[in-house]
Amino acid sequence: MIGVKPYNIRLYRLAMQHSSVAAESDNVKGFKESNERLEYLGDAILGAVVAEYLFKKYPYKDEGFLTEVRSRIVNRESLNRLAFKIGLNKFVEYEGKRHSAQSHKSIYGDAMEAFLGAVYLDKGFKFSRTYIINNLLQQHYDIDEVVETNTNxxxxxxxxxxxxxxxxxxxxxxxxxxxxxxxxxxxxxxxxxxxxxxxxxxxxxxxxxxxxxxxxxxxxx
Amino acid sequence: MIGVKPYNIRLYRLAMQHSSVAAESDNVKGFKESNERLEYLGDAILGAVVAEYLFKKYPYKDEGFLTEVRSRIVNRESLNRLAFKIGLNKFVEYEGKRHSAQSHKSIYGDAMEAFLGAVYLDKGFKFSRTYIINNLLQQHYDIDEVVETNTNxxxxxxxxxxxxxxxxxxxxxxxxxxxxxxxxxxxxxxxxxxxxxxxxxxxxxxxxxxxxxxxxxxxxx
CATH class of the missing domain: 3.30.160.20 (Double Stranded RNA Binding Domain)
Structure with a gap:
């Protein structure tokens, strides 16, 4: 999916593990390992990359504009869609996957962020930045449309x-x-x-x- | 302040320019150049670096903990204090600087973020990351204290x-x-x-x- 071989495949596996199927850590009692920590990290990395991308794409737009466009790109719904577009949804593991798709609406978007957290830890910032810009933003978003589409x-x-x-x-x-x-x-x-x-x-x-x-x-x- | 010579000093100057003293851009009519765009960028970079720092420092803490500690580190008040600690406050330009310190409470914290936006654009992610961790987090924060100090x-x-x-x-x-x-x-x-x-x-x-x-x-x- 990222076009190269991962150094640490474990990270990517963990990124696909929703908290509903988390196992207790071998090291620390009571600590369950799920993709939530990676989601927190990926969210921050994605936010920074998109921030810079928009900053450079729109040199004469104010921070209110940049903040708004960024939030449209990285909101839960948009990341959910992205997870399906790149086929990440097939790998996500959670309890009752086959049953109630409805109540798990954000699971794919969360996994999308966790996946980016894994990419960052595995490959570093420069790689992640290029991946996010070239493979996600430029391939799966029409930013000008995002800017203009004002869903009411x-x-x-x-x-x-x-x-x-x-x-x-x-x-x-x-x-x-x-x-x-x-x-x-x-x-x-x-x-x-x-x-x-x-x-x-x-x-x-x-x-x-x-x-x-x-x-x-x-x-x- | 960052220990090396900047490539592009203009960025750092802009970072110190509050919107109250912004001049109209030469290129685009009606667009005022202030530090607000850099603040938006710096906020994102700082968020990502602190996210990773805490992620690695606390391998067995959940994302709720990480999110909370991060927000304590990067909140407005904390960044205001940081700006004074590193002496950034001396360089910030805004209208009526000598008069009403009170109403300009967040100006220094905003400039702090803008400064980090400038460092990122000037020197890249790796440099910014090292600077934030070594010169800011480790020198001016006692993270364990931040974690324990539960101001009620x-x-x-x-x-x-x-x-x-x-x-x-x-x-x-x-x-x-x-x-x-x-x-x-x-x-x-x-x-x-x-x-x-x-x-x-x-x-x-x-x-x-x-x-x-x-x-x-x-x-x-």
Whole structure:
């Protein structure tokens, strides 16, 4: 999948191991080895590589733009799709794999990140960076389209609520300490309960962000 | 400051330039050049390096622990302090520097990140990684202390509220899609308004996170 032979195949195996099938560590009692630690690492590496890629691709766009485009590229849904595109889904192991695909929506995206964590540990930053840019970003994303496609998540949620008889409200939560926190924060409240908090450099963007997260949670699309 | 001669001094100068003193770009009308883009990049690089550092330092700790310790290392307050420790504060340029230190609390931490963005672009990942680990993490942080120091932010906020006649409430916001979102989310509500949302792998941790953010916003310590 990465085009070269791994040095340490164990890392890649671990990356495919969801916590539901984790075995207890031989070394430390009570510690279960799953792909969650690698996911944490891969998430950070992917974030850094995509950050630089967008920084250089868009030299005259501000950090609000860069942050938003990055979050569209690395969000759970997008990584889930990516895992299927590169065929990673076939290798992921979790309990009840054959049964409830629905409830395991994020498993593939998580494994995607864990896989990148494994690649980084096995092959280093330079290799990972090239792999992510050449094999993932350039082959499986149309970044200009990502930039332009403004899925209107707010409309999606409002439609969903009307159809299913729920109340929906977008409530601005204080942006906080003036200059120290430039982003707006908005809570999306469904039937009186906060479902998600969105942030962004405008009220509209924060609403969209909250709506996107809620679509993710409620599986609305 | 980084021990070697920069290739491109312009990057480091830009990193010290807060948006309040940004000049319009020669190339693109309406685009102001400040350190905000570099801050976005530096934040990502720092996040990745600290992620790996903790991953290797704590081989038997789960990702919840790693995420939490990382956020303590790279939070705004901690980066502000770091900027002073390495003397970066002397170089930061912003409007009204001599007057209102108070309202510019995050400027130094932001510049710290921008500086790391400049180091990365100028010297590459390997250099940045070594610099961050050897010169920043190992010299200016006592990681074991960071791990053990559990500032009780929740108590701090409750104390502050009692002293100043405010109401404080911690409200659990739905964790969302079951297995797809393992973290708890808690809103900290002051006088009926949400001040911050915290997340964590337990209710207690999410509360602490929300309280820490609120302490940051309200300048409570």
């Amino acid at each position: 998540y707010k409309s999606l949620i409002i439609e969903w609520a009307q159809k299913n008889g729920h109340s929906v409200e977008f409530a601005i939560s204080k942006p906080g300490g003036g200059k120290s926190n430039k982003q707006f924060k908005v809570n999306l409240v469904v039937d009186g309960e906060i479902m998600a908090t969105g942030s962004g450099y405008s009220k509209k963007k924060a609403e969209q962000d909250a709506a996107r997260k809620t679509c993710d949670i409620l599986d609305v699309s | 932010y929740k108590s701090l906020i409750i104390e502050w509220a009692q002293k100043n006649g405010h109401s404080v409430e911690f409200a659990i916001s739905k964790p969302g899609g079951g297995k797809s979102n393992k973290q708890f989310k808690v809103n900290l509500v002051v006088d009926g308004e949400i001040m911050a949302t915290g997340s964590g792998y337990s209710k207690k941790k999410a509360e602490q996170d929300a309280a820490r953010k609120t302490c940051d916003i309200l300048d409570v310590s």
